[in-house]
Amino acid sequence: MVCEQMKKKSKRKSSIRGHLFGQTLLVVLTICASAIMVRADGGVVLWQQTSGSITVTAFATQSPLRIGPADISFLIENNDQSRPILDARVIVALEDAGGVTADGEATHDQARNKLLYCSVMNLVKPGPGRMKVIVTDGSEKYDLDHKVEVSGRQSPLIEHWKLLTFPFMIAILFVFHQRLAWMKHAWPPG
Amino acid sequence: MDTITDAVLNSWNLDPWLLIPALVISLLYARGWSRQHKRAPHRFGFPQLISFSAGLISVLLALISPLDTFAGWLLTVHMIQHLLLMMVGPALILYGNPYLPLLAGMPRSFLKDGVAPFFASVTLRRVARFVTHPVFCWTAFVFTTIAWHTPPMYQLALNSPTWHAVEHLCFLTTALLFWSPIIQPYPLVPQMPRWSIIPYLFFADFQNTALSAFLIFYERVLYPAYETAPRIAGMTVLEDQAAAGAIMWVASSIFFLIPVALITIEVLSQKKTPRLRKRVVVGQSQLRKRTERQAAKHRPRRRTAIDLLSLPLIGSILRWRYFRRSVQAVMFVVAIIVVADGFFGPQVAAMNLAGVLPWTHWRGFSVIALLVVGNVVCMACPFNFVRDLGRRLLPASWSWPRRLRSKWITVSLLFIFFWAYEAFSLWERPRSVAWLIVGYFAAALIIDGLYKGASFCKYVCPVGQYQFIQSLISPVEVGVRSPTVCNTCTTHDCLRGNSQQRGCELQLFQPQKTSNMDCTFCLDCVSACPHENVSLLATLPGTQLVKIEGRKRSLRWFRRFDGAVLIFLLVFAGFINAGSMSESVQRWEQALQQTLGRSSFQMILFVSFLIALVAIPVILVAASVWLGKLFSRRPMSWRESVSTFAQAFVPLGFSMWLAHFSYHLVNGALTAVPVVQRAARSAGLSILGKPDWSLSASMINFGWLPSAQLLMLGLGLLFTLYIGWRLASSFRLKFAWTLGMVAPWAVLALVLYAAGVWIIFQPMQMRGMMMDGTAEWCVSK
Numbered sequence: 001m002v003c004e005q006m007k008k009k010s011k012r013k014s015s016i017r018g019h020l021f022g023q024t025l026l027v028v029l030t031i032c033a034s035a036i037m038v039r040a041d042g043g044v045v046l047w048q049q050t051s052g053s054i055t056v057t058a059f060a061t062q063s064p065l066r067i068g069p070a071d072i073s074f075l076i077e078n079n080d081q082s083r084p085i086l087d088a089r090v091i092v093a094l095e096d097a098g099g100v101t102a103d104g105e106a107t108h109d110q111a112r113n114k115l116l117y118c119s120v121m122n123l124v125k126p127g128p129g130r131m132k133v134i135v136t137d138g139s140e141k142y143d144l145d146h147k148v149e150v151s152g153r154q155s156p157l158i159e160h161w162k163l164l165t166f167p168f169m170i171a172i173l174f175v176f177h178q179r180l181a182w183m184k185h186a187w188p189p190g
Numbered sequence: 191m192d193t194i195t196d197a198v199l200n201s202w203n204l205d206p207w208l209l210i211p212a213l214v215i216s217l218l219y220a221r222g223w224s225r226q227h228k229r230a231p232h233r234f235g236f237p238q239l240i241s242f243s244a245g246l247i248s249v250l251l252a253l254i255s256p257l258d259t260f261a262g263w264l265l266t267v268h269m270i271q272h273l274l275l276m277m278v279g280p281a282l283i284l285y286g287n288p289y290l291p292l293l294a295g296m297p298r299s300f301l302k303d304g305v306a307p308f309f310a311s312v313t314l315r316r317v318a319r320f321v322t323h324p325v326f327c328w329t330a331f332v333f334t335t336i337a338w339h340t341p342p343m344y345q346l347a348l349n350s351p352t353w354h355a356v357e358h359l360c361f362l363t364t365a366l367l368f369w370s371p372i373i374q375p376y377p378l379v380p381q382m383p384r385w386s387i388i389p390y391l392f393f394a395d396f397q398n399t400a401l402s403a404f405l406i407f408y409e410r411v412l413y414p415a416y417e418t419a420p421r422i423a424g425m426t427v428l429e430d431q432a433a434a435g436a437i438m439w440v441a442s443s444i445f446f447l448i449p450v451a452l453i454t455i456e457v458l459s460q461k462k463t464p465r466l467r468k469r470v471v472v473g474q475s476q477l478r479k480r481t482e483r484q485a486a487k488h489r490p491r492r493r494t495a496i497d498l499l500s501l502p503l504i505g506s507i508l509r510w511r512y513f514r515r516s517v518q519a520v521m522f523v524v525a526i527i528v529v530a531d532g533f534f535g536p537q538v539a540a541m542n543l544a545g546v547l548p549w550t551h552w553r554g555f556s557v558i559a560l561l562v563v564g565n566v567v568c569m570a571c572p573f574n575f576v577r578d579l580g581r582r583l584l585p586a587s588w589s590w591p592r593r594l595r596s597k598w599i600t601v602s603l604l605f606i607f608f609w610a611y612e613a614f615s616l617w618e619r620p621r622s623v624a625w626l627i628v629g630y631f632a633a634a635l636i637i638d639g640l641y642k643g644a645s646f647c648k649y650v651c652p653v654g655q656y657q658f659i660q661s662l663i664s665p666v667e668v669g670v671r672s673p674t675v676c677n678t679c680t681t682h683d684c685l686r687g688n689s690q691q692r693g694c695e696l697q698l699f700q701p702q703k704t705s706n707m708d709c710t711f712c713l714d715c716v717s718a719c720p721h722e723n724v725s726l727l728a729t730l731p732g733t734q735l736v737k738i739e740g741r742k743r744s745l746r747w748f749r750r751f752d753g754a755v756l757i758f759l760l761v762f763a764g765f766i767n768a769g770s771m772s773e774s775v776q777r778w779e780q781a782l783q784q785t786l787g788r789s790s791f792q793m794i795l796f797v798s799f800l801i802a803l804v805a806i807p808v809i810l811v812a813a814s815v816w817l818g819k820l821f822s823r824r825p826m827s828w829r830e831s832v833s834t835f836a837q838a839f840v841p842l843g844f845s846m847w848l849a850h851f852s853y854h855l856v857n858g859a860l861t862a863v864p865v866v867q868r869a870a871r872s873a874g875l876s877i878l879g880k881p882d883w884s885l886s887a888s889m890i891n892f893g894w895l896p897s898a899q900l901l902m903l904g905l906g907l908l909f910t911l912y913i914g915w916r917l918a919s920s921f922r923l924k925f926a927w928t929l930g931m932v933a934p935w936a937v938l939a940l941v942l943y944a945a946g947v948w949i950i951f952q953p954m955q956m957r958g959m960m961m962d963g964t965a966e967w968c969v970s971k
Contacts, residue, residue, distance in 0.1 A: 084420075086194065113260070114196075114198070115194070115201070115422065156951045167908050167911075167943070170908055171908065178307075179925060181303075
C-alpha cells in the first residue's frame with residue numbers, strides 16, 4: 001500500500017517535472033521563434049544626411065552592401081530637439097540606371113533596436129545606385145537621396161563557413177576523444 | 191514612460207543561439223545541483239544555486255539586453271556590458287561551484303562514454319592544471335583586456351558581429367579563469383598559497399587603472415566608430431569615452447579590492463588544520479564514489495524508448511482497429527484522383543495534380559515523416575487495397591522463387607526509375623505519372639495475387655525499399671516491450687499469426703528484429719501478440735544504426751551484399767537526383783538533347799547513369815575497400831568490407847534526400863492550392879474558388895533554407911563518420927589500424943559531402959512550378 005502510494009507520488013512528481021520542462025521549452029521556443037522573425041540591429045553606418053529639421057542615419061549589417069537579403073535601418077533624429085523621431089513613416093527604394101530594383105517600408109517591428117526603422121530588402125543587381133528615402137513626419141515630408149554601391153555576392157563558402165566547418169571540428173574532437181578512450185581502456189571502448 | 195526610453199528598453203536581442211545553450215546549462219546545473227545538494231548541502235546549498243543563476247542571468251543580460259543593442263553607439267554602455275561579462279557574471283557563476291553539478295547533471299551514459307575520457311587523460315589534466323594556474327590566468331585576463339581595447343581590435347569587433355562575439359567569448363573565458371584562483375570553486379585544488387591572491391588582484395587592478403586613466407584623459411577619440419554613431423544620450427564622443435573610463439576604473443576597482451579585503455582577513459585568521467581536513471574529505475568522497483560505481487554496475491539499465499501505444503491520445507488512435515485502413519483509404523482516394531487528373535487533366539505539370547502532388551508534396555512529407563516518425567508511407571500505402579483484392583481474386587498460394595529472395599530486383603527497378611525520371615522528364619508528364627501509378631497498382635495486384643506473403647513489398651516495391659533503408663534513421667520502431675516476455679512465449683503469434691489475426695507477412699520475428707528494415711509498420715504483429723508485448727517504440731533518430739554495429743546473428747541482414755548495393759545505390763542516387771536539377775547539369779542535358787535528338791539523348795543519358803550510378807560508385811567503393819585493407823592490415827574479403835561499411839552511408843544519403851525534397855516542399859508548398867482548385871472546378875465543384883496561379887509562379891525567398899540544408903548535410907556526414915568508426919571499432923584492432931580502416935570510407939563520405947555542398951549552392955530548376963525562362967532558376971541562393 002505504502003509502496004503504491006510512493007509510486008503514485010513519484011509518478012506525479014515526474015509528471016509535474018515533465019510539465020514544467022515542457023512549459024519552459026515552449027516559452028523558450030516561442031521567444032526564439034519571435035527572435036528569428038525580428039531582424040536588424042543597425043550595424044555599420046552607411047551614410048548620414050540632413051534634410052530640413054531632420055537628420056537621417058542609414059545603417060546596414062554590412063558595408064558595402066552585397067547582393068542578397070540586406071537589413072537596412074534608419075535613425076531619424078530631430079535636429080532642433082536632438083532626439084530620435086519614432087512616429088514617422090519611412091519608405092525606402094534602391095535605384096540603378098534601369099529603375100527601381102528594390103523598395104519597401106521601413107518599420108520598427110522589423111528592427112531589434114526599436115529606435116530604428118528597418119527594412120529587409122533583397123538586392124539583386126551589383127553596381128552603383130542610389131538609395132532614396134522618403135520620411136513623413138506628421139505633415140512634413142522629407143526626400144533624401146544618397147549614392148550606394150552594391151557589391152557582388154559573397155562566396156557562399158565564406159558566407160556559410162560556420163556550418164561548413166562544424167562537422168570537421170566535431171570529427172576532430174571525436175577522434176581525439178576516441179584516442180583518449182582507447183588509451184584508458186587499452187582496447188576499443190563500448 | 192517616455193517613448194524613447196520605452197523603445198530603448200524594448201530593444202532586446204533574443205538570439206536562440208544564446209538562449210538555448212543558457213537553458214541547457216541551467217537545466218544541467220539544476221539537475222546536478224539537486225543531486226549534489228543531497229550529498230553535500232554545505233558545498234551545494236541554496237546560496238550556490240542563487241549565485242550560479244544570478245551569474246548566468248548577468249551574462250545573458252550582457253548579451254541579449256538593450257546593453258548589447260546600444261553597445262555600438264555608446265562606449266559607456268559597452269563598458270557596462272563588459273563589466274557584466276568580466277566581473278559580475280563569472281564571479282557569481284564560480285561561486286556556485288559549477289563543475290560537479292554540471293557534470294552530475296549530464297546523462298550518465300554521456301558522462302561515462304563522452305566526458306570521462308577527457309578527464310582521465312593525463313595530458314589533458316596537465317593542460318588543465320597549467321591553464322588554471324594563477325600565473326596563466328592572470329596573464330590571459332590582462333592580455334585579453336588590453337588586446338581587445340586597442341583601437342584596431344576594438345574597431346574590428348564593432349564592425350563585425352562575428353568578431354564581436356569572439357571578443358565576448360574571450361572576455362568570458364579569461365574572466366572565468368581569472369576568478370577561479372580567487373573564488374576556488376570546489377573541487378579545484380589551489381596551486382599557489384592563498385596570500386598570493388592579494389598581489390594577484392592588486393596587479394590586475396593596477397592594469398585596470400592604467401587602462402581606465404588612458405580612456406579618461408586621452409583627448410582624442412580612441413575608437414572612430416563612435417564618431418559616426420548617433421549621439422542619443424546627449425553626450426559628446428569624448429564625454430562618452432571619459433565616462434566609460436570612469437565606470438571601468440571605479441566599478442572594476444571595487445570588484446578587485448573587495449576580494450583583497452576578504453582574502454586578507456581570511457589569510458590573517460587562517461589555522462593550519464583545514465588542509466588535513468580537506469584531504470580526509472577527499473578520501474571519503476573517493477570511497478563513496480567507488481561504492482556508488484560498484485552499486486551502479488548491479489543496477490538494471492533503464493529503458494529509454496517511449497511506448498507510443500501507451501500514450502493517452504496517440505496510443506488510442508494508433509490502436510484503433512480501423513486506423514490503418516482509414517489512412518490507406520484516404521491515400522487510395524487521393525491516388526485515384528491523381529491518376530484521373532493525370533489522364534484527363536491539362537498536360538502541364540504545374541496545373542495537374544499528377545505533376546505536383548507526388549513530386550513536390552508527397553516526397554517532401556514522406557522524407558520529413560521518416561525523420562520525425564518513421565515509415566509512415568508504407569503504413570498508409572494505398573496499394574494495400576489492390577494487394578488484398580488480388581489475394582481474393584487470385585490463388586495467392588505460390589511461394590516467391592528462392593532465387594529472387596533478394597534485393598536485386600529492386601536495385602534494377604530503382605536504377606531504371608532514376609534514369610527514366612530524367613530521360614523522360616517524368617515530373618512534367620502527368621499522363622506518364624498516372625500510367626506509372628496504374629502500373630504499380632497492377633504489379634501489386636498480380637504479384638500478391640499469385641504469391642504468398644507480402645512478396646511485392648519485400649522483393650519488388652522500389653518505394654518500399656527506399657522507405658526501408660531511410661527508415662533506419664527514424665526514431666520510431668516496431669519492437670518488443672519486454673524481451674523476457676518473448677523468452678517465455680511458445681506460440682510466436684507475431685510471426686505465425688492466429689485465428690483472429692495474421693502474423694508478419696514479411697517474416698520478421700519480433701524478438702530478433704533489430705531495425706525498421708523490411709518493416710511496413712502494418713502493426714499486424716501488435717494485434718497478433720497475445721501478451722500485448724509488441725508496440726511502437728520511440729527513441730532518438732538513428733538509434734537503430736548505432737545498434738547494428740554489433741556482429742550478432744540477428745543482424746545478418748546488414749552483412750548481405752545485395753543490401754549493401756541497395757544502400758549505395760540510394761546514397762549515390764540521392765546526390766545524382768538532386769544534382770540533375772542544378773542549372774549546369776540541366777544546361778548540359780538540354781544541349782545534348784538538341785544536338786543528338788530525343789532517342790539518342792535517352793541512350794546517352796542511360797550510359798551517363800551507368801557511369802554515375804554504377805561505374806563511379808564501384809571505383810570509389812573498391813578504392814575504399816583496398817585502402818582500408820592496406821591501412822588496417824586486416825585480411826577481409828571485399829564483399830565483407832562493402833557489406834559492413836555500406837550501412838554507415840545511410841545517414842549521409844538520407845540527409846541529401848532530406849535537403850533536396852525539403853527544398854522543393856518549402857518553396858513549392860503553395861503550388862498545391864491552385865491545382866486543387868483547378869481540379870475541383872474541373873469536377874464541377876466551384877466552392878474552392880478560382881485558381882490563383884500566381885501561387886505556382888512565385889517563390890518565397892527563404893534566406894535560411896541553404897543554411898538548413900547545409901546543417902542537414904553536415905549532421906548526415908557526422909553520423910556517417912560515427913557509424914563508420916563504430917563499425918571499424920567492432921573489429922577490435924589497434925587505434926591506428928582502426929583509423930586506417932575507416933579513413934578511406936571517411937574520405938568517400940567527404941567526397942559525397944563536398945558534392946552535396948556544391949549542389950546546395952547551385953541554382954535549382956523549380957520542377958512543378960510555373961516559372962518563366964529567366965526566373966526558372968532559384969537565383970536567391
